[in-house]
Amino acid sequence: MSNPRADRVKDVAGLAGRSARSKRGLFLAEGPQNAREALARHLAQPCVDAVYVTEEALDHHPDIAALLERVVADRSVFVRLATREVLGAMSDAVTPQGVVVVCRALDVPVADVLAARPRLLAVLARVQDPGNAGTVLRAADAAGADAVVLTAGSVDLYNPKTVRSTAGSLFHLPVTVGADLPELVAAARSAGCGILAADGYGALDLDRLQDASAARAAGAPDVEDVAYDLARPTVWLFGNEARGLSEAEKELADHRVAVPVHGRAESLNVGTAATVCLYASARAQRRGADR
Incomplete structure (x- = not known):
């Protein structure tokens, strides 16, 4: 041609x-x-x-x-x-x-994703930037997540910029688009998943959750009693770049989890925060499987 x-x-x-x-x-x-x-x-x-x-x-x-x-x-x-x-x-x-x-088009219904009894899901709630959506999808793929879900109001998964930013990961794992977040959370909870909201002001500290998970996997006799076991099947909620998760969206979660910032950065962008959170869960789940 x-x-x-x-x-x-x-x-x-x-x-x-x-x-x-x-x-x-x-x-x-x-x-x-x-x-x-x-x-x-x-x-x-x-x-x-x-x-x-x-x-x-x-x-x-x-x-x-x-x-x-x-x-x-x-x-x-x-x-x-x-x-x-x-x-x-x-x-x-x-x-x-x-x-x-x-x-x-590759997207599948939420029901199909949950029917497979997933252990790790990434949910993008109104994430608008193609690059951020692609980064989360790549991170989910690399961490071994079972699927990625985009809620209604999120960036178009099939936008050429979004597709390019996934660097091929779009073809590796199931993806759902246009999901209703309350319905998704209810169905995931019924399927045995815990729901965590990534929130910079969350009451739970991701470092402490990871430390407790590692100690539990190592058989430590006095493991710190923390509110959530990262080794369990988990749905992570990640919010809009500018506004994060809304209060109503956070209320859907079992817990709000903060990625600690040890330096002077004001915050992490959604792609970076999602990568850290997904890998924390993936590592804890692998440890749990080895026990």
Whole structure:
């Protein structure tokens, strides 16, 4: 493909808009990392509709070329070589990275996530920034969380900037969008999960919770009696960048937990705080499993 004004190019470029994505149930995954993860998932669980790639990108990324060979063999995906100009017209990225994948929407119902008896969930409550949402999703993926849930009013998961910021983690774990937070919390609690709200002014200190969990796992005879065991199945609530969790959202939680700030920083952003909290739970749960 060499004509950046072709109808197919315009059709793909239109997916940068939310209305087109919602209407068609498709979104764009751009760049080598997202492409390889999308294609790898597709081979196990079909999710890719089309791939547009430059010859240069295939030369530089033989693993993507190998994945495409397998995809082309089963004829389940529309694959075309394209020029840089065509990919530039398809993408809203400042510097297109040589490959654009059109994927089908991946989100699943909350009921499906809870039916799997999750041990660790990350919930984004009205998080608006694509970069922050992507950071939390990557952190959840790295920490081994079972799913990520975005409430109504959160950033569009399929916004090209959000997808890019996940660096492929979007294709690794279940994600739910548009969830009603009170309903989610009630269902998660019924499924045996504790609910923790990340709150800079929370009464519980994450360091103390981690210390108590480590001592308990080591069999210490006099473990500090703390209000919450991080080793239990947990749903973490993370709030909006500017305002955090609302008072009503905090009230839904069993406890409010603060990440201690030992230096002079005013606070942690939501992506950093989520990373610390999710890893604290993941580590405690692994210790508990080893007991």
